[in-house]
Amino acid sequence: MPDLSTWSCPLPLRDYPNIVMGHGGGGQLSSELVQHLFLPAFSNSALANLGDASVLARPQGRIAISTDSFVVRPLFFPGGTIGDLAVNGTVNDLSMIGATPLYLSAGFILEEGFPISDLARIVACMAEAARLAGVEIVTGDTKVVERGHGDGCYINTTGVGVVPDQVNIGPSRVCSGDVIIVSGHIADHGMAIMSVREGLEFESSILSDCAPLNDLARVLLQAGGSDRVHAMRDPTRGGLAATLQEIASASDVGVLIEEAAVPIRGETRSACELLGLDPLFVANEGKMVAFVDPSVANGVLSAMRNHPLGRDAAIIGTAVAERKGMVLAKTAIGGHRVIPIQLGEQLPRIC
Numbered sequence: 001m002p003d004l005s006t007w008s009c010p011l012p013l014r015d016y017p018n019i020v021m022g023h024g025g026g027g028q029l030s031s032e033l034v035q036h037l038f039l040p041a042f043s044n045s046a047l048a049n050l051g052d053a054s055v056l057a058r059p060q061g062r063i064a065i066s067t068d069s070f071v072v073r074p075l076f077f078p079g080g081t082i083g084d085l086a087v088n089g090t091v092n093d094l095s096m097i098g099a100t101p102l103y104l105s106a107g108f109i110l111e112e113g114f115p116i117s118d119l120a121r122i123v124a125c126m127a128e129a130a131r132l133a134g135v136e137i138v139t140g141d142t143k144v145v146e147r148g149h150g151d152g153c154y155i156n157t158t159g160v161g162v163v164p165d166q167v168n169i170g171p172s173r174v175c176s177g178d179v180i181i182v183s184g185h186i187a188d189h190g191m192a193i194m195s196v197r198e199g200l201e202f203e204s205s206i207l208s209d210c211a212p213l214n215d216l217a218r219v220l221l222q223a224g225g226s227d228r229v230h231a232m233r234d235p236t237r238g239g240l241a242a243t244l245q246e247i248a249s250a251s252d253v254g255v256l257i258e259e260a261a262v263p264i265r266g267e268t269r270s271a272c273e274l275l276g277l278d279p280l281f282v283a284n285e286g287k288m289v290a291f292v293d294p295s296v297a298n299g300v301l302s303a304m305r306n307h308p309l310g311r312d313a314a315i316i317g318t319a320v321a322e323r324k325g326m327v328l329a330k331t332a333i334g335g336h337r338v339i340p341i342q343l344g345e346q347l348p349r350i351c
Contacts, residue, residue: 019114024144033142037120041127042106046138054138056103059162064099066090067158073349075122075152078192079207082155083125085285085351088212090159091133092234095217096288098169098226099161101133106140106157111150122153133212135159166226171250173230178319179297180255183216183288183304184209184312185263186240190282191271193350200274204267211286216309220290223303228293235289236351241280241339243289244327248319255327256336257317280329281342283350291319 016022022029039047046054070086087104094101106126110119130137192208194200213234221229231251235243240262248255264279272279286309292300297315304310327339 017116019110019112019116019119019144021112021144021146024110024142030142037116037123038140038142041123042130042137042140044136044138046103046136047140054103056138056160059102061162061164064094064097064161064163065158066093067156068093069154069156070351071151071154071349072193072351073151074193074196075118077196077208078205079188080192080210080285081122081125082153083122084129085208085210086155086157087126087129087133087135087137088210088285089236089351090157091135092213092285092288094159094161095212095214096169096232096234097163098167098217098221098232099163100218101135101159101161101214103160104130104135104137104157105159106137106155108140108142109150109154109156110142110144111152112144112147114150114152119153122155129212133214164226167221168226169229169232171231171233171247174247174251174253174291174319175230176253176319176321177294178230178253178291179294179315180244180257180317180319181290181292181297181301181304182235182240182262182314182316183213183290183310184286185265185268186235186284186287187264187268187272187279187282189285190239190347190350191268191277191279194275194347195271198275200271206265206267206271209284209286211309213286213288213309216288216304216307219303219307219310220288220300224290224292224296224300228296229290229300230293231291233289235284235287237283238342239279239281239283240289241278241327242342245339245341247289247291248327249325251319252324254320254323254325255317256320256323257327257329259329260332261314261316263312263314277347280339283347285351294318
């Protein structure tokens with residue numbers, strides 16, 4: 001955690017250890033927050049200009065843009081914080097369409113009374129996550145709401161990336177016979193959040209899988225080829241089940257998975273059973289699902305397993321012509337069960 005006593009900042013910031021309304025008022029307190037917290041953490045030439053907008057070099061290829069808001073509770077959880085979650089979540093959304101993420105904006109909604117030390121910790125995590133993902137945070141905004149009208153800190157990030165002209169990835173390209181690959185153990189993020197909320201203790205701690213997937217997506221595309229990798233998604237809210245349902249519906253195919261083939265850690269499965277949750281519906285923040293042509297499936301799987309974020313990748317099923325728009329799971333005893341579409345989230349406020 002950053003040590004505020006070491007900051008070379010003027011007295012107004014040190015005199016206010018917690019966020020006050022003035023930090024969002026556009027005056028001296030706002031300026032001090034930008035100059036002595038955000039700028040040093042997110043340092044880059046585009047941001048240093050401090051204009052109303054940042055001017056960026058125009059990349060070659062098609063522009064991709066994605067935006068997301070993060071309201072996770074608690075703000076700090078095993079394996080991550082709202083800060084790295086905000087960066088990785090938007091980086092991953094861009095990566096799933098074959099884009100190379102380049103730039104992020106960051107908007108902070110802060111509650112009056114929120115400790116500046118906690119904000120500094122969040123900002124430091126965002127800066128490190130951006131560095132690891134190879135993106136720059138080039139513009140941003142801060143607003144403050146009255147005490148009791150927020151939950152400490154909310155973050156909105158918008159990402160800009162570039163998609164090569166030859167890459168065309170999306171659910172509509174999925175066809176019967178495609179092999180479904182998941183990059184590793186599912187449900188860790190959601191259960192890491194719940195373990196903190198519910199005060200659960202297990203023999204092995206459950207850590208969030210929060211991670212940037214852009215490099216793993218690049219490896220997957222190189223191994224499979226942009227013409228044979230048909231779709232990629234990161235199964236966040238609603239988990240693996242919701243992602244498979246969305247793709248089945250968009251592509252007008254059925255999806256058949258082997259329940260026993262889906263990688264789930266023992267401690268995560270136990271936590272789900274304790275809380276009466278289906279791990280297929282629990283959120284992830286560092287996993288991806290790919291639908292690929294069967295001719296490249298083994299090569300893609302091997303390439304993913306050679307990447308640090310894909311060591312536990314597994315083939316879990318196929319797209320089928322029958323039961324269009326439906327997801328079925330083959331059970332351990334040889335039967336089949338329909339994976340239903342849920343009306344809402346099992347676990348709210350997990351991202």
